[in-house]
Amino acid sequence: MKAVPISFCLNGHPVSTSIDSDLRAIDLLREGFGLTGVKEGCGRGECGACTILLDGRPVNACLLLAAKLDGCEVLTIEGLASADGTLHPLQSAFLEVGAVQCGFCTPGMILAAKSLLDTCPDPSEEEIAYALSGNFCRCTGYSKIIKAVRLAAQEKMR
Ligand code: FES
């Protein structure tokens, strides 16, 4: 196995490390950097629990080689709140609406929703459902999640 040096921006901070060429991004983030908000559900690209934003786009960290993070901007749920601890409008809206039950899907859901709101600030319920269609929730029935994303969009536009 080959050791590969990589450097990238992780939650706003430059990081450099050396990794095995076959290491998955989810393992580097969880075990190398302690970012356990990146959840492993299925481990095969089906549930979205491991969603991170890579240069602003949602990707499944369980399917991504860590080497692909090189040179990229990586955002996990740990980097979403402001430095002073103020929650992102999506985080506040999920709490306000009650869109979190067990919470396992929540980091991936919120990051996928962030990517949507960054490109489509006032999405319809259909657009939200489509954007979150790769993220599974076993608990909430989705309606509160969609409501929370709508609320966050309205808050951001104020
Ligand atoms: S753990 Fe990555 S998609 Fe399910």
Ligand code: FES
């Ligand atoms: S809140 Fe439990 S899986 Fe979504």
